[in-house]
Amino acid sequence: MFGKKITGVIRSTDWIGLNSSLVEHWSKLRRAIFQRFVVGML
Numbered sequence: 001m002f003g004k005k006i007t008g009v010i011r012s013t014d015w016i017g018l019n020s021s022l023v024e025h026w027s028k029l030r031r032a033i034f035q036r037f038v039v040g041m042l
Contacts, residue, residue: 015024015038 011028013026013029014022017023
């Protein structure tokens with residue numbers, strides 16, 4: 001790994017609908033902001 005560019009842990013959140021389709025994808029979302037988004041989307 002010397003001199004080699006690597007990607008660490010990638011954290012993202014996906015909302016999967018009832019018919020197994022992707023409803024929404026958040027790539028960088030903190031927990032506090034996530035709660036506001038989900039309540040707003042419901």
